[in-house]
Amino acid sequence: MWSTIKALIIKELRQSLRDPMMIRLIFVMPIIQLFVLGYAINTDVKDIYTVVYDFDRSEMSREYVRSLSAGNYFNIRPVEFPVLNIDHGFRENDYTAALIIPNDFSNDMNRKKQPVVGLMVDGSNANSAAIALGYAGLITGQFNQRATGLSSPLILRQKKLYNPEAESVYFMIPGLITIMLTMITILLTSMAIVREREIGTLEQLMVTPIKKHELLLGKTIPFAIIGFMEMTVGLIIGLLWFKIPFVGSPILFYILAFIFQITALGIGIFISTISKTQQQAMFYGWFFTIFGIMTSGLFTPIENMPILIQRLTYLNPLRYFIKIIRAIMMKGATLQNLYPETAALIIFGLVIFSFAWMRFSKRVE
Amino acid sequence: MEYAVTIDKLSKDFGRFRAVDEISLTVQKGEIFGFLGANGAGKTTAIRMLCGLLLPTSGLGTVNGFDIFKESEKIKKSIGYMSQKFSLYSDLTGRENLEFYGSIYHIPNGRLKERIAELARNLDIEEFIDRKAESLPTGWRQRLALAASLLHRPPILFLDEPTGGVDPVFRRRFWEILYRLADEGVTLFVTTHYMDEAEFCRRISIMHRGRIVEIGNPQELIKKHHQPDLQELFINLISKSEQNV
Numbered sequence: 001m002w003s004t005i006k007a008l009i010i011k012e013l014r015q016s017l018r019d020p021m022m023i024r025l026i027f028v029m030p031i032i033q034l035f036v037l038g039y040a041i042n043t044d045v046k047d048i049y050t051v052v053y054d055f056d057r058s059e060m061s062r063e064y065v066r067s068l069s070a071g072n073y074f075n076i077r078p079v080e081f082p083v084l085n086i087d088h089g090f091r092e093n094d095y096t097a098a099l100i101i102p103n104d105f106s107n108d109m110n111r112k113k114q115p116v117v118g119l120m121v122d123g124s125n126a127n128s129a130a131i132a133l134g135y136a137g138l139i140t141g142q143f144n145q146r147a148t149g150l151s152s153p154l155i156l157r158q159k160k161l162y163n164p165e166a167e168s169v170y171f172m173i174p175g176l177i178t179i180m181l182t183m184i185t186i187l188l189t190s191m192a193i194v195r196e197r198e199i200g201t202l203e204q205l206m207v208t209p210i211k212k213h214e215l216l217l218g219k220t221i222p223f224a225i226i227g228f229m230e231m232t233v234g235l236i237i238g239l240l241w242f243k244i245p246f247v248g249s250p251i252l253f254y255i256l257a258f259i260f261q262i263t264a265l266g267i268g269i270f271i272s273t274i275s276k277t278q279q280q281a282m283f284y285g286w287f288f289t290i291f292g293i294m295t296s297g298l299f300t301p302i303e304n305m306p307i308l309i310q311r312l313t314y315l316n317p318l319r320y321f322i323k324i325i326r327a328i329m330m331k332g333a334t335l336q337n338l339y340p341e342t343a344a345l346i347i348f349g350l351v352i353f354s355f356a357w358m359r360f361s362k363r364v365e
Numbered sequence: 366m367e368y369a370v371t372i373d374k375l376s377k378d379f380g381r382f383r384a385v386d387e388i389s390l391t392v393q394k395g396e397i398f399g400f401l402g403a404n405g406a407g408k409t410t411a412i413r414m415l416c417g418l419l420l421p422t423s424g425l426g427t428v429n430g431f432d433i434f435k436e437s438e439k440i441k442k443s444i445g446y447m448s449q450k451f452s453l454y455s456d457l458t459g460r461e462n463l464e465f466y467g468s469i470y471h472i473p474n475g476r477l478k479e480r481i482a483e484l485a486r487n488l489d490i491e492e493f494i495d496r497k498a499e500s501l502p503t504g505w506r507q508r509l510a511l512a513a514s515l516l517h518r519p520p521i522l523f524l525d526e527p528t529g530g531v532d533p534v535f536r537r538r539f540w541e542i543l544y545r546l547a548d549e550g551v552t553l554f555v556t557t558h559y560m561d562e563a564e565f566c567r568r569i570s571i572m573h574r575g576r577i578v579e580i581g582n583p584q585e586l587i588k589k590h591h592q593p594d595l596q597e598l599f600i601n602l603i604s605k606s607e608q609n610v
Contacts, residue, residue, distance in 0.1 A: 007468030015456050204452035204513075207416045208469045209442040363418055 001214055008218025009225075012192065016226065026188075030180045030230055034173070034237050041172050041299070045131040047075045048121075049095040051086075054078065058106035060147075064117070067143050068099070073135045086120065096122040097132055109147060162247075162330045170244050174325040175298040177234040181257065182264050182318060183289050185227040189268025190281040193219055198277060206362050216360060220265045227261055228254075247332035253325070256342060260321040262349035269356035292318040317348040368427075369394045369521045369552035370415060375424035377410050384410040386575035387424065392568075394520070397543070397553045399563045399583075402572030403603050408556045409449075411572075412525050415554070416446050429521060442470075445514035449526035451506045455499035459490060459509045462498060463516060470517040477516075484512040488542055504535030511542065521552040528559065540565060560595040571599060573606040 016022045050068070054061050069076040077095065086098050100118040108115035119136050121129040145151060163170045196202035205215065238244045267288055275281035293299075295309065296318035302310055313319050320341040327333035335342065370392040377385040385407040392398045402408045413419040415428050417437030426433040429443045453462040460481065467477040485491045488508050493501055498509060507527055514522060524543075528536045540562060547553055555566065563569050563583060570580040579586060579602050583595055592598040 003468055003471065007465055011454070011457065011461070011465045014461065015454065018456060199455075200448060200450040200452040201454060203418065203448060204446070205469070206418055207441055207444070207446040208466070209438060210469050363420060 001211070004210060004214045005218045005221065008214070009222050012219070012222035013225070016188075016222065026184065026226055026230060027233060030184070030234060031237065033180065034176055034234055035241075037176055038169055038173055038238075038242055041168070041176075045128045045135075046072045048073060048097050048128065048132045048135075049077065050074045050097040050099055051077050051079045051089060051095045052099045052101070054101045055103040056101050056105035060106035060109055061101045064101070064105075064143055065099070068136070068139055070139075073132075073139075090120075090122050096125070096128065097136075112148075169242050170330060171326070172298075173234075173238040173242050173244050174329050175296075175322055177231055177238065178296075178298070178318065178322050178325055179289070179293055180234050181227050181231045181261070182292065183285070184230050185223055185261055185264035186268045186271065186288060187282065187285045188223040188226060189220055189265055190271035190275065190285055191278050192223065193269065193272035194275050194278050194281040197272075212357075212360065212362050215362070216269065216357060220269065223268070224258075224261050224265060227264070228257070231257060244329065246329050248328035249332075249334070252335055253328045256321070256324050256328075256338070256345065259342070259345045259349055260317065260324075263317045263345065263352050266349065266353035266356045269360055270352065273356065273359040273361075292316055295319065296322050298322055314344075317345060317352075320344045320348075367394045368392060369396070370398075370426075370428055370554060372411075372415070372426040372433075373424060375411070375414065375426050376422045377407075377414060377419060378422045383575055385414070385421075388572070388575075388577045390570055390577065390580055392552060392554060394552055395547065395550045396568065397547050397555065397566045399566030399569035400554060400556045400572070401558075401563055401569050401599065402556070403574075406572040407575040408572055409525055412523050412554070412556065415440075416444060416523055417441050442517075443519055443521070445517070445519035445522040447507075447510050447514045447522070447524050447527050449529050451498075451503070451510060453498055453506070453510055453513055456497060458497050459494040459501075459512075462509065463494075463513055466513045467516050472517060480516060481512075484515060487545070488512050489538070504531045504539070507531060507535070507539060508542070511539075515546075519551070521554065522546065524553065524555045526556050526558065528557065528562065536562070560599065563595055563599075571602050573603050576606075578602050578606045 016026070052065055054065065065076060065078075068074045074097070076099075089095050089098070098120045100120075102115065102117070105115045105117065107113075117140075119133070121132045123129045141152075193202070196205070235246075239246055268285075271281050271284040271288070275284060295302075295305075295313045295316050297313070298318075302313050302319065305313070324333075324338055324341050324345075327338060368391050370390070372391075373389045374387040375385060375389070376383060376387050388407075388411060400408055400412070410419065414421045414433060415426065417433065417440045421433060428440045431437075431439045431443070433440065453459075454465070457465070463481045463484070464477065467480070472480060481494075485494050488511060490505065490508050490512060493505055494509075498506060501509070511524075511527070528539055531539065536559070543553055543555070544565070555562070557563060566583060568581060569583050569586070570577050572578070579590075581589075587593075587595060587598050590598055590601060592601055
């Protein structure tokens with residue numbers, strides 16, 4: 001049995017590593033992906049371009065604007081009167097926020113009459129709009145305290161653990177590594193089988209006494225190996241270039257990644273059983289990967305999704321793996337901390353892989 | 366009399382389409398059997414059923430004494446199969462292809478090397494065996510594919526249009542090899558569109574629309590139907606059958 005599987009693995013690796021297109025696909029593309037996306041996908045909100053209409057023009061109002069511009073959050077641009085066409089600037093993307101200070105600001109402040117200032121933000125990017133409003137609220141609260149000299153009865157002291165600078169790159173790189181691992185495993189496995197079907201070599205293989213399990217193992221192990229190589233390349237770049245921390249156990253990480261791969265390999269085989277051409281396999285592969293990524297909690301927190309979708313994400317193996325990879329890398333989680341996620345991955349792997357196994361047939365119809 | 370292939374009222378349906386319609390025939394051991402027919406007559410479907418690639422819908426059949434319904438994996442051990450499409454890996458060299466298939470057939474390493482050398486000599490593929498298959502002309506590739514299907518010394522060989530798209534010189538050389546194999550006792554089950562090749566066969570069957578319309582020795586069939594040659598016989602039988610539909 002093993003000599004047959006070995007022969008298949010050698011053949012498969014020979015074909016993959018001899019093809020310069022495949023080398024680019026397997027190693028160069030992910031590196032570019034990691035470098036570009038590692039910087040591009042930045043969820044930090046800084047430098048919010050803000051125009052200020054200060055009708056009061058008092059010491060007090062200038063003090064308020066200064067407090068807003070402290071820190072890198074708001075990038076303030078004072079504007080002369082009158083308030084013409086605020087819309088226009090939003091539409092032209094000149095600024096994403098507009099602050100309006102009424103002319104009785106300092107008077108009201110001095111007479112303790114609770115003045116009102118207005119802040120408009122561009123809601124077309126819902127994420128940064130919410131964050132801008134949050135910053136402004138916080139800064140205004142601090143300003144109130146200073147101006148009135150009253151101290152609030154309750155003080156909330158905040159601290160970010162594991163990623164104190166809240167660097168989104170720490171958060172993104174493990175996710176990107178997951179995407180690479182998933183995509184390469186699903187696509188290579190499904191395409192390798194469908195390609196052989198397309199060019200007719202699968203038929204030749206199927207008239208030999210090769211056993212189904214030999215064929216399937218011989219067709220999956222090479223891509224598990226390639227997936228692991230790629231994950232390792234991604235990890236090395238993450239650690240050395242992006243200087244992301246790796247607090248937990250690399251061995252545990254690789255074991256769980258392997259369990260996750262069983263699911264991806266199963267999906268790959270399944271796709272190969274429903275695809276006639278490589279294009280079809282490619283599209284199915286994309287569908288599974290994109291769907292998986294979008295509902296994995298990588299880009300948008302699962303807690304923000306509607307309840308129904310949240311429940312649906314439990315069916316997404318990526319959801320568990322992303323949680324695992326982040327927990328191990330950044331928080332040093334151990335297996336005891338990750339029992340439910342690990343159990344979920346094992347169940348997914350068994351179910352999906354055996355389902356694909358049953359569907360795969362040594363006949364041609 | 367020992368038979369390499371027996372089939373009795375064998376049929377295959379794809380949905381409502383009947384691709385093979387109750388065909389019956391026997392092939393003796395060591396015989397060259399020509400399996401002729403118009404395009405789309407169901408030849409490839411029939412061969413695929415015999416090789417265990419397709420499950421028949423109804424009928425009976427044996428290959429090397431093994432039942433085609435229940436013992437397809439045993440059949441696969443004892444046959445060689447070469448299809449009309451070149452079905453080796455074109456990005457591997459000839460030798461790599463042969464070594465790969467040798468391992469699939471569980472031929473031990475030492476014996477495999479000898480076998481490859483022997484086939485390379487007999488099939489005259491030595492000069493290009495270490496080149497990538499994609500760089501070879503069709504005639505050479507076909508000899509390479511034949512070598513792959515002979516690695517495990519199968520007693521019967523199924524050849525589905527082995528010489529399609531090959532020039533006459535290469536075809537002649539290919540058939541010389543087939544003759545040698547037949548002399549060694551290998552049964553050959555061949556489909557072809559070339560009538561000169563069909564004349565080399567000891568017996569032929571002619572298929573049309575899923576049915577076998579005639580079967581027998583080529584010379585005897587020519588006499589029986591009063592035709593000048595095999596080509597005329599073939600055209601005559603097909604058009605007769607067409608009128609009966």
